Amino acid sequence: MASRHPEELFIALLRSTYSNAGHGLVQRRPAIAPSKLPTATRGLSYLALSHTRPLRSAQVQRLSASNERRRGYAVASKPKQPPKQPPPQQKxxxxxxxxxxxxxxxxxxxxxxxxxxxxxxxxxxxxxxxRLGGWIHGVPTEVKTPDGQNAEVLMQRGPRMLRSGASTPKYDDLVLYDVIANLGIQDQIIYPKGAAESRYIYYPDHLVQLPKAEPSWDNIIKAIRSYFSESLWDGVFNAASGWAMRFSRTTDVVEQKRKEITNKAAAFDKDETVAEFLGRIFGDRNSPVIDNMVSPMLHGIYGGDVHKLSAKHTIFEKFWLQDMYPLYNGEAWVWRKDLHLHNDILDGPNRRAVIQMAERGTHHNLLAFRDGLVTLIDALTTDLARCKNVTIRxxxxxxxxxxxxxxxxxxxxxxxxxxxxxxxxxxxxxxxxxxxxxxxxxxxxxxxxxEAVTIMVVNLWYPNQDLLQDNPGFGYLIPQSVPPDENPECALGVLFDSDIEMGNETKGTKLTVMLGGHYWSDWSILPDEEMAIAMARSIVERHLGISQSEPFKAGAKMCKDCLPQHTxxxxxxxxxxxxxxxxxxxxxxxxxxxxxxxxxxxxxxxxxxxxxxxxxxxxxxxWSTRLDEDGGVWHWHNDAYVRAKKVFGNVSRDEPxxxxxxxxxxxxTESQILQMSAMPAKYMFFKKFTGPGERFLDQEGNWRVDPEALFKIPPDLPTGEEEETVQPPKGNDK
The missing domain is CATH 3.50.50.60 (FAD/NAD(P)-binding domain)
Structure with missing residues (x-):
């Protein structure tokens, strides 16, 4: 019997439309178990990431006509209407x-x-x-060589080298590699080494060389001599003992510490200064190590005060997390957003080039370009200028x-x-x-x-290229504990640019002196560039013995509020x-x-x-989206995440x-514990601690397996014309 109710016709049409749309969605996405379907309150979050497409009005009309032709039941008759004009094209x-x-x-x-x-x-x-680039800035400067010839040197007014993330559980550096691959400048990367491995701390009135990482007999003997002759190392033995005891990862110690923690979320939400944190770890809140050895590190990175900066927002973050809730040996606390980033970048078109750069980064501490980071800024600027949908003002x-x-x-x-x-x-x-x-x-x-601190950067170039022959290396940092008469200019440190840059620059001695930081926070009047140059020359004369009579070329830049302080x-x-x-x-x-x-x-x-x-x-x-539910080429590798979740528990928002x-x-707005995961470190890609089975390249830089096999879709992912990740990317490999 024919239906005479218009609403029934409308419901039938909706069912047909839903069926067709659902069928198309199944072809494009893997099946989702009912237990994994998002709740209604999470709909917008998942819709924003889904591949579904809205039906246009023309598609709905075609579906309606097709549905009427294949109906198996009678329909109410309608009076004939004159043919309708096609709808106007949508704007x-x-x-x-x-x-x-x-x-x-x-x-x-x-x-x-x-x-x-x-x-x-x-x-x-x-x-x-x-100009673009912010604090990354290089200024070509004309100089005269000892024989009177005109030449040029590049004076870097900001960062000039980068440190890979191979020693940390973070994946921020994958963005750098992805940008470099997009710009096609990966062949211009250099890896500074040699003299850059020698670093110093100025204490109390001379340079003290820090032990080198290479465990050679010569380095070991030098370290022992320095330990017994330099006051810089006062308190180091006690501090190291306290550190070793606090961060012991034996099963008994870890389990006992966990029993003492009644609320993980509250533990992660605590905050304390670097000095308070290390004083608690060392068992001595007045340990000289804090002011003598830790404060210069923070000067070099943040320009900040060890007694004000937050431990959980500095280079001590991973140790702070381990202290809040200890993990067993071989495990690491990882931000879930880093696991998402890892998957996003490796799902992208540059994954092969990114893998190659990230693997190389595990063998080098530093990377740069021949002109510091100016190459990166210039390439980004040129690329944006070519984009029709970008206006630069x-x-x-x-x-x-x-x-x-x-x-x-x-x-x-x-x-x-x-x-x-x-x-x-x-x-x-x-x-x-x-x-x-x-x-x-x-x-x-x-x-x-x-808050933010201001840094005055002073560049000095001397034609005499032998001024650092007694102390070659990366440079030196100055602790907060140095007496005021040894650092009245409030210097933070000095970089030996001529020893660490690898470009074909004019020979000479080039230095960068950093002044200010937290020392200048209370100054109502700051020195101008001319005064800063005079202050820098005074510093290198007192610290390095470089005479004021030496011919020189100088430049300076005031970097106002350049380093925000995470106190x-x-x-x-x-x-x-x-x-x-x-x-x-x-x-x-x-x-x-x-x-x-x-x-x-x-x-x-x-x-x-x-x-x-x-x-x-x-x-x-x-970031609390569960990674084991994510799709993409790399989601099968998240077995490590799934295993870790079973051990440590899955703490996640039900309604993000x-x-x-x-x-x-x-x-x-969320507790930090909700945004962290504990993972076996050896399963993390591109790290110095990555397991041998997780390496993509061998020691010679060759693929350990057929590169084509790395990018095949795993069995549980759909295949089809819309799956772009089936084919390996082109144009980004050597």
């Missing part, structure tokens, strides 16, 4: 407008990935200065940000004041500066509370900032960079990548936050 959606504030390495990396990954989007990159400081309606108004300062509307804005500026330009005024007080309470401040950003900008303003996550070039690139992929694809926090809007600080 294309306007391009999403995104502004990236800051042309440093974080902003450049974010724009690089947005240009490639964000469809129907236009990116505008704002930079206040006349240098000499364009932003004076204000304000939410109006559903857009953010970006106001430019200068002679040509102008305001432009954007759908989303990514700020890579120093947090304190962002707080100043955000409107209404004082709407981001927690960002205003994030105790950093995560608490960021958590408050997350809610302030959400209230003031409704998820339209995202932040990224060293004000929020780790300091350094590679962590900054990682921050830019995360922000870009979140904006482009909604791919980001919550949806990918709708973002501040970039959502991770601060």
């Amino acid at each position: 294309r959606e306007p391009k999403r407008q995104i502004a990236v504030l800051g042309g440093g390495i974080t902003g450049l990396t974010a724009a690089h990935y947005l240009a490639r990954s964000a469809p129907n989007t236009h990116i505008t990159l704002y930079e206040a200065s006349d 240098t000499d364009t400081p932003v004076s204000a940000l304000e939410l109006k309606g559903n857009k953010i108004v970006v106001s430019k300062a200068g002679n040509e004041k102008q305001s432009l509307m954007y759908d989303q804005v990514l700020s890579t500026l120093y947090a304190g500066h962002l707080a100043q330009i955000a409107q209404p005024a004082d709407s981001l007080p927690s960002l205003a509370d994030i 105790v309470g950093h995560v608490d401040r960021l958590r408050k900032a997350h809610y302030e950003l959400s209230a003031a900008f409704q998820g339209k303003l995202m932040v990224a960079g060293p004000s929020y996550t780790s300091v350094g070039v590679i962590p900054a690139m990682r921050a830019g990548y995360d922000a870009a992929m979140r904006m482009a694809q909604g791919h980001g926090h919550p 936050m949806d990918h709708v809007g973002s501040t970039g600080l959502e991770w601060t």
Whole structure:
């Protein structure tokens, strides 16, 4: 009997449409067990990452007509209607407008990935200065050689070398390798060695060489002599004993320590300074090792105070985590976001080139280019200039940000004041500066509370190339415990550029002197460049014996607020900032960079990548997504993660936050334990501690197995025309 109820026809049509759409989805994605299906409250998070596509109106009409032709039941008759005109062509959606504030390495990396990954989007990159690159800056400088010839040297005003992540459980360096592969500059990488292995600490009034890593008899004898003759090593034996006892990983010790921990989440949410943490570990809160040996390390990396910086946000993070909740020997605490990044990069088109660079990184501590990092900045700048969906605006400081309606108004300062509307804005500026330009005024007080230090960088070049012959090496750092009369200029350290650079530069002695940091935090008046050069010359005369009468060429740069300080309470401040950003900008303003996550070039690139992929694809926090449920070429390797989860338990949010809007600080709203996983270290790729069976290349750099076999789809993944990962990438291999 024919149905006379229109709603029944409509329901039948919906069933047919759902059946066809579901059938197409099954062909494109692996089957998902019912127990793994997302709940309704998690729908937006999973939809943002799925491959389903919305049906257009024309497709619905065709499905309706097809459905009527193959129905097995009668339908109600309808009076004939005149033929309808075809619907007007739908207008294309306007391009999403995104502004990236800051042309440093974080902003450049974010724009690089947005240009490639964000469809129907236009990116505008704002930079206040006349050049891109931020603190990475090299200035070609004319000099005269001893024989009176004109020559040129490159004076580096910022970072000039990078350290791989092969010794850490992090994968930030995979972003660097992926960018290098995208730019095609992997053949320009160099690995500094030789003199770069010799490092010094200035204490109390002379240079003391640190033991070299190579365990040769000569190095061992030198280390023993230094230990018994230099006051720098006072307290080292007691500190080392306390360290060994605290971090013993025998089964009995680990189990006993775990019994003492009643609340893992509370343990991970604690915070303390580096000095407090090490004093507790050493068993002596006044250990001279803290001020003599640890403080110079923090000077060189953060320009910060060992008594203020947070232990969990510095190079001591992995030890702090181990102390909070100890793991057995051979295990490591890993951020789940790093496991996601690992899979994302190795699922990408550059995976073979990335694997090669990452494997080489396990054999070298440092990497750079012949002109420091200028090659990387120039390549990124050139690449963005070629992108039709990117506009670069240098000499364009932003004076204000304000939410109006559903857009953010970006106001430019200068002679040509102008305001432009954007759908989303990514700020890579120093947090304190962002707080100043955000409107209404004082709407981001927690960002205003994030401190940063200023570094004055002074470059000195001497035609005499023998000035460092008694102390060749990487350079030296200066502890906080050095008497004021030995360091009245408040220097942090000196780099021996001429000993560590490998370019074909003019012969001579080239130094970089770093002044300021936390020492200058309370100074109301800072030295100008001319005064800083005089201070630097005084330092190298007193410390290295370089006479003021030596001919020289110098340059200086004031790096204002260049190193944000992650002091105790950093995560608490960021958590408050997350809610302030959400209230003031409704998820339209995202932040990224060293004000929020780790300091350094590679962590900054990682921050830019995360922000870009979140904006482009909604791919980001919550990192608590279970990795064993993820697809992709590399998901079968997550067996190690699954095994670890069975041992340590799976701590995960049942209802993670949806990918709708973002501040970039959502991770601060969860306990750190929810974002960590304990894994067997030997199963982690590209590490010095990686097991032999997990290596891709042999010692000669050759593939251990057929490269083609590495990228075949495992049996439990679907195959078909839409699976791009079946074919290995081309054009990125040597």
